[in-house]
Amino acid sequence: MSGNTFGKLFTVTTFGESHGVALGAIVDGCPPGLELSETDLQKELDRRRPGSSRHTTQRREPDQVRILSGVFEGVTTGTPIGLLIENTDQRSKDYGKIKDQFRPAHADYTYHHKYGVRDYRGGGRSSARETAMRVAAGAIAKKFLASHGIQVRGYMSQLGPIEIELRDWEAVDSNPFFCPDPQRLPELEEYMDQLRRDQDSVGAKITVMAEGLPPGLGEPIFDRLDADLAHGLMSINAVKGVEIGDGFGVVTQRGSEHRDEMTPEGFQSNHAGGVLGGISSGQTLIAHLALKPTSSITIPGRSIDVDGNSVEVVTKGRHDPCVGIRATPIAEAMMALTLMDHYLRHRAQNAEVEVATPRLR
Amino acid sequence: MSGNTFGKLFTVTTFGESHGVALGAIVDGCPPGLELSETDLQKELDRRRPGSSRHTTQRREPDQVRILSGVFEGVTTGTPIGLLIENTDQRSKDYGKIKDQFRPAHADYTYHHKYGVRDYRGGGRSSARETAMRVAAGAIAKKFLASHGIQVRGYMSQLGPIEIELRDWEAVDSNPFFCPDPQRLPELEEYMDQLRRDQDSVGAKITVMAEGLPPGLGEPIFDRLDADLAHGLMSINAVKGVEIGDGFGVVTQRGSEHRDEMTPEGFQSNHAGGVLGGISSGQTLIAHLALKPTSSITIPGRSIDVDGNSVEVVTKGRHDPCVGIRATPIAEAMMALTLMDHYLRHRAQNAEVEVATPRLR
């Protein structure tokens, strides 16, 4: 594949199939001296773990991560950090049909044409199970960033037709939806129950933010902070759109309305979402992402088999009716990895820069 | 900066400031044997050129590109292609205020904090003038792709509040808006005239497509075709959002509605926008991008200077009231560069793959 590495200085390379032996990652470039334990990673993995509510897949994986290298006596040593999660819940079953058929809107068809062979069990490499490693690696980035005053967090901002406002950061981790408005929970529960009765799935929107950023992160002109962030977020399974700040809202805005004016007290608005010219401004970095409805539904769909014949596909198994529900920790991870990489890149080139101009928020 | 290279196998590295001596690029990795002349590049540059209608900046640059290497006797040799455009219309003027002030919503403030010094003349490196080199390099990619049956093209799909439908590809290059619906032209003209009277600016939406793609382009899991495309498009000045296929529309879609069913006759719809699992499906690749209104307007805005003092900024000069108007060739260039890179990457790994399964469109 040769596309399994993310980052340039702080690099994450992953491997692993849904129903293979194990998932793993190598995190290279982590500064030495960072306190790190498996608990730091497990905490984030548990947020993403399936089977924690009736609204997500019932596949039960403990997703127990082990650190195999790069940490000695409780701190990182600057050498590569090997991570491993063994797959334990690989139900053996009859894959006869899946093997030769392409589920509509899945990667089956494209993997088949690209590689000629594919591990069809549970989607193989194309399964969202792969994102566990992003979350584990992202936890390392999050911890480093936090130790430098930068906080990355996210929430679900829309589930199907239900738009959700950010009312309470504290609420996010206390419900299975990463919903930041506790009053909307009954509505969400009800919607999901109906969806399950319909045997259908639905899309979602996630919002992620980083606060406490210094100005200066991002490398114009191609490796802008927003461009690299778009890369990272769009690489998450099922994501079909990425916005920075006001996103597609800017299409109808006037310049006099969009521009974020500055006074000695700070920025007067944040339409830009914390990035100007591809470089962080010091304001809160804001991104939104759109996730499509999972295609693994039991409503029959038309497709073809490897010989090109017409077939009807019914996807059984344990699937998330809304992949967006578990996507918040993954989006946070990708934002954290992007920022971590740019944090290191920035100081490589600009360590000597000193500016007397006050920083605005 | 060290972020001035795009691509992994087909790489484009650029340099140049708005009011510097010249803009240039090195295109590395172009296959040998491709017929190529300066005319091929100039054709695309002329589409992007400013000053061609009253709705764009009146800066008049011939933007004459020269090929300095890598082409011999009319064909590429496989060696790096050096490109150069000399800046000719650099009006000398008094930059006294711009030097020490930060224009709101510009990169002035972030460049200042990142680098300590900056070429403030015309925005320096952060000027959209840099995109001329993307268009020149993209023309090479377009030509190679075209010789392999792949066509990349785009159009303006929204200007401020005016949504535009794709009615006639032929019309796109015959009006200054890249508008694919000739009937909407009077409305667009009128809107722009009013905007200029308001001394304001507005956002826009661009749509780009690639037809004739083989299935298989894209490298999961991080260098997916859609992720790399999002990177490329988001790296264009003023872009704040990127969508693949239905984009943010997927948030409210049901799985039964979103999935593109397949029959032996082909795909039955294209909600996915031509990408499944990060790999091209062979359907038309579709992306949309949102461009913010230019911040260079003459309506006074509040800002600060390098000492942190409050100032009022009025941006004079020759600016596009809607940067989206000239963005279509740039978006096409970034899509072409992304596809070119993945075309080469794909055949590096998968040259031996042979699949008997019929390809669908």
Next chain:
Amino acid sequence: MSGNTFGKLFTVTTFGESHGVALGAIVDGCPPGLELSETDLQKELDRRRPGSSRHTTQRREPDQVRILSGVFEGVTTGTPIGLLIENTDQRSKDYGKIKDQFRPAHADYTYHHKYGVRDYRGGGRSSARETAMRVAAGAIAKKFLASHGIQVRGYMSQLGPIEIELRDWEAVDSNPFFCPDPQRLPELEEYMDQLRRDQDSVGAKITVMAEGLPPGLGEPIFDRLDADLAHGLMSINAVKGVEIGDGFGVVTQRGSEHRDEMTPEGFQSNHAGGVLGGISSGQTLIAHLALKPTSSITIPGRSIDVDGNSVEVVTKGRHDPCVGIRATPIAEAMMALTLMDHYLRHRAQNAEVEVATPRLR
């Protein structure tokens, strides 16, 4: 560290410390459809394994490698291949002194200054134990290359003062020295026995070759085949010199003597070692490397501790008196990885090139 990846299209990223939990690697970019099993890798690992003769370290590691992903039903799938070797023979002992002292000619001092912290057990990341993963990954490259008619192999060409000529490829794998001249074995045995009595160590020279190469591999001007090969070989622990073809012998050669003339029957000599202008010529690729004597000897040496105080260091433990003895499989691996990467890079750019000119050997 962020320097733990080798290759650009066929990439190998490794992790692991000498006395940590495990060693691992991710091989990304392997073409799909290659038959591959753990046996293929184990065969090469067993050639490098310590403890197989009295002339190498008595550390006994089975070095049992597991393939964790990327192979399905006996063939590679094009997805990343995860490899793991668990460390089993980590004798617990008192590291009190090693922790705070720098062994002369080891990486102790430089790791300490670079990272501030280090895993001092058995040399940590700087131990040659890390090369096991290179050999495992190299086995994949070797197998792919072999299936395309390219054979990579090597031998010991000098041990201390004893120069060895290539007389019999068959002999190489039948003695612990990778010596290609069976008649020299008694001399080598005797030399090593005396060395052990002296409690000292000695350097060695290794020669590696690749036969069956097509012309065209290598990417001028910086990623020449010889330059990338020098990178790979010099990255092996203890290597202090790399030669291509006649190497340092060219200094005293005349042009009329050095140039390899061509006739329709083929090249008339191979002073160049199979590379012209950084590109493979189709002749046998030949490289030599010099390995320094291991610094882990029991003869006391002067050094300092972390506070800068003078100390006397005696390195105990299980060490190779000549690291060169086990270096042949490692050198072969690095040559194979280099060739593999360039094989893929070449066809990415030049797949369409057809040349009627006959290929010479």
Next chain:
Amino acid sequence: MSGNTFGKLFTVTTFGESHGVALGAIVDGCPPGLELSETDLQKELDRRRPGSSRHTTQRREPDQVRILSGVFEGVTTGTPIGLLIENTDQRSKDYGKIKDQFRPAHADYTYHHKYGVRDYRGGGRSSARETAMRVAAGAIAKKFLASHGIQVRGYMSQLGPIEIELRDWEAVDSNPFFCPDPQRLPELEEYMDQLRRDQDSVGAKITVMAEGLPPGLGEPIFDRLDADLAHGLMSINAVKGVEIGDGFGVVTQRGSEHRDEMTPEGFQSNHAGGVLGGISSGQTLIAHLALKPTSSITIPGRSIDVDGNSVEVVTKGRHDPCVGIRATPIAEAMMALTLMDHYLRHRAQNAEVEVATPRLR
């Protein structure tokens, strides 16, 4: 080609053929605030310039370099630095035979097989003329390093059979050979005169050093300082061997002899050449390189043409009888570029490391 970039954080990408329009380079990643002018670059280019003595090619190129971007008001801005040298002395001549014949020991044959087409005029891209851009880019690295207390310099240590010792750094730049021992100059002159009478060429050895390095540069395990340096030096035209420190001399050394002992007063020797475990130790970094005799001689040689027919080749034109004579500035440039890249990489990851242990020299 896609191999025309050197470095990871401080990157140099070059273009240009021997007899094309121009040579150029883009230097990306230079820290802002460095005072830089064309004079800084020209000074180094003039050291490499041909035609400055009767012992080098009589091609007369002023090699006037222009800085096109990235420098504003006398200092670097952190944006990419565009460099250009226009070719002025491209004698038009009849290339009839060269076009279809392969000069022995040149890149003609390999370029032909790799790319199918080639710019045969003066060797095209494979000409050593390309190294002018390395020297120009290297001058930027040298200046940055010098401002951080690091000095890179080199000399010719052997010309054919004449070995030269380092006796006087001052002498190096006052003779056309970069010879550090003024007493050997008559011998060198005499040897070269005889060589010219013989119409032959000869090899040479160059030594380069860096003093004032901090400990810590280099990224194990693949991007070791010595490995990346070997890559850089081996990528220079005609180089066939690279040594670090004692190089191939280590083959016959004992461990007790090779190891560089440390006392509070400093290292007691420097067999390692300033690198331990792939990381700079703070001692002088020392490398040697072997350059083959140029193959462009007028003594007739056997070869083939593009149809595989036997031909006799006589290389006329203006060629260096010893390419090693002008190689010292090029080798310095490659060492400077390597160090510059690692200087930035080191501080990216290890900016927070503080070590109380005294640094030794």
